[in-house]
Amino acid sequence: MEYKSTRGNIRVTSIKALIEGLAADGGLLVPVEFPKVELNLKEFMNKNYNELAFFILKNYFNDFDENTLLNCIIKAYDDKFDTKEIAPLVKKDKFYFIELFHGKTLAFKDMALSLFPHLLKEAKLKENIKKEIVILTATSGDTGKAALEAFKDIEGVKIIVFYPSKGVSNIQKLQMITQEGENTYVFGINGNFDDAQRAVKEIFSDVQFNEKIAKRGYVLSSANSINIGRLFPQIVYYFYAYINLLKMGEISEDEYINIVVPTGNFGNILAAYYAKKMGLKVKKLICASNKNNVLYDFLREGVYDARRNFYTTISPSMDILVSSNLERFLYDACGEDEEIIRNIMKDLKELGYFSLPENYRDSLKDFYANFADDDETYFEIRWAFLNLGYLIDPHTAVALNVYKKYQKDTGDDTKTIIASTASPYKFVSSVYKAITLKEPYADEFKLSEELSKLTNTSIPKQIIELKNKRILHNDVIDKEEIYNVINDLLKGD
Numbered sequence: 001m002e003y004k005s006t007r008g009n010i011r012v013t014s015i016k017a018l019i020e021g022l023a024a025d026g027g028l029l030v031p032v033e034f035p036k037v038e039l040n041l042k043e044f045m046n047k048n049y050n051e052l053a054f055f056i057l058k059n060y061f062n063d064f065d066e067n068t069l070l071n072c073i074i075k076a077y078d079d080k081f082d083t084k085e086i087a088p089l090v091k092k093d094k095f096y097f098i099e100l101f102h103g104k105t106l107a108f109k110d111m112a113l114s115l116f117p118h119l120l121k122e123a124k125l126k127e128n129i130k131k132e133i134v135i136l137t138a139t140s141g142d143t144g145k146a147a148l149e150a151f152k153d154i155e156g157v158k159i160i161v162f163y164p165s166k167g168v169s170n171i172q173k174l175q176m177i178t179q180e181g182e183n184t185y186v187f188g189i190n191g192n193f194d195d196a197q198r199a200v201k202e203i204f205s206d207v208q209f210n211e212k213i214a215k216r217g218y219v220l221s222s223a224n225s226i227n228i229g230r231l232f233p234q235i236v237y238y239f240y241a242y243i244n245l246l247k248m249g250e251i252s253e254d255e256y257i258n259i260v261v262p263t264g265n266f267g268n269i270l271a272a273y274y275a276k277k278m279g280l281k282v283k284k285l286i287c288a289s290n291k292n293n294v295l296y297d298f299l300r301e302g303v304y305d306a307r308r309n310f311y312t313t314i315s316p317s318m319d320i321l322v323s324s325n326l327e328r329f330l331y332d333a334c335g336e337d338e339e340i341i342r343n344i345m346k347d348l349k350e351l352g353y354f355s356l357p358e359n360y361r362d363s364l365k366d367f368y369a370n371f372a373d374d375d376e377t378y379f380e381i382r383w384a385f386l387n388l389g390y391l392i393d394p395h396t397a398v399a400l401n402v403y404k405k406y407q408k409d410t411g412d413d414t415k416t417i418i419a420s421t422a423s424p425y426k427f428v429s430s431v432y433k434a435i436t437l438k439e440p441y442a443d444e445f446k447l448s449e450e451l452s453k454l455t456n457t458s459i460p461k462q463i464i465e466l467k468n469k470r471i472l473h474n475d476v477i478d479k480e481e482i483y484n485v486i487n488d489l490l491k492g493d
Contacts, residue, residue: 001059003016006023006341007341008027014063016123017029017228018228019120019219022204026201039239049086052240052243053236054073057233057236059278061119061232064119083102089245092390095388096418097396097417097420098240098419100420100421103146105142105146106426108142108268110149112230113149115229116223120133121156124156133221134159135157136160136200136221138163138224139193139224140317140318141168141317142426143223144186145176148161152180152183158183163176163187163188164188164191167316173188175462177473180472188477189478189479192319194321197224197322198322199483224267224324225265234268239280245415256281257282257283259417260402260406262419264319264320267325277332284414285367286403290315290318290372291374292310295369298356299367302356303354306322314377315394329363340357371402372397372398377401380398380401381431391431393427394427396418397434423460425459426463435454436454
């Protein structure tokens with residue numbers, strides 16, 4: 001398996017793709033061709049998550065020997081998850097939620113970031129890299145903590161995380177600023193996620209800067225889903241959900257399903273799209289946005305326009321206007337035409353918008369898109385609790401709301417999986433307000449206790465432990481300072 005850039009003729013192995021993250025020309029790396037998988041569904045109904053992960057991922061990382069890859073997967077999906085199923089499928093009335101938040105940091109990012117460090121460590125060994133790998137990550141809330149936890153105290157790796165200081169929940173912020181580990185660095189920025197993501201991508205593409213720090217003994221990589229090590233493990237849980245629907249007797253073999261994904265950066269729904277390309281029986285991919293609904297407009301009209309107000313919402317992990325992973329889909333949609341992608345991405349960077357050529361807009365028919373504002377999100381949290389007896393976070397609530405709109409618009413009764421991306425306790429103020437119709441107070445740990453009693457649900461131990469953790473990362477910087485901060489941290493000996 002080789003990977004190529006969406007913007008040029010660069011080709012690399014999966015090992016190099018894992019290490020480098022972004023292509024040298026600024027493009028994203030995609031497989032030269034997508035493998036088709038023939039699942040023996042009856043056989044896989046008796047297999048666990050690790051076995052399915054190995055079956056899927058050996059297609060993408062086949063320059064590792066199979067034992068190495070299997071060992072990485074076994075180390076990743078172990079008792080750090082609080083359920084044997086890793087990603088259980090929960091049926092509530094006619095709704096099917098795949099719970100992706102049972103890992104260490106209570107969000108779906110754990111599903112890939114539990115595996116990625118093991119892959120990167122093996123890739124570094126195979127390439128005989130002596131330089132220290134520096135993971136640069138911009139986060140809208142969940143990736144940062146999951147990456148910090150995954151890479152803490154791993155020899156030969158530093159990790160630097162930038163998050164919008166006023167654009168994450170208090171629990172998300174506390175998870176990051178209390179992060180332990182000699183090799184972890186966390187900075188809030190005065191700006192939004194797009195500002196941080198833009199700066200990080202520019203650093204990856206800055207040849208002179210990369211050469212300068214290489215002389216100091218460092219090589220840059222990413223833990224965002226621009227890296228294949230973050231993106232491709234996410235394909236697994238969509239196959240897993242399908243197999244579980246089959247196991248539960250909810251669908252028959254070869255029956256098609258829909259998948260609803262709350263997304264801002266387009267990575268999680270792209271993984272579902274790739275699962276479909278690999279042969280998963282998917283009828284419609286339902287893209288759920290919050291008030292930052294740039295993807296909704298694009299998937300309906302073919303015009304991506306980031307020149308709009310940025311909103312800070314109660315589903316902050318989706319507060320994004322420039323969706324990095326959309327470039328991979330565009331490359332596929334435009335017949336792998338690198339020149340079109342270069343022009344599109346140039347327009348986005350310089351003008352703030354682009355239009356998908358008319359002759360490629362048929363590719364958007366795989367998707368349905370809609371969005372939910374904060375009032376609708378609060379409503380769905382309360383509705384799910386009162387009507388389903390099920391506590392959900394704001395991102396899952398956005399997905400539920402958009403799925404209802406899809407059903408109303410289409411009348412489609414195809415069995416549908418809803419990606420439940422985070423624990424409600426990560427967003428306790430919003431969930432408390434939705435359930436009680438009262439304004440939340442400042443102490444989120446007391447709120448968690450009250451919510452637990454009201455809903456008869458358990459507070460995750462990660463939240464309880466967070467209460468007594470010491471704040472270790474206080475720095476908040478302007479977005480223009482990101483370059484200087486990285487330069488200072490990587491001065492070398």
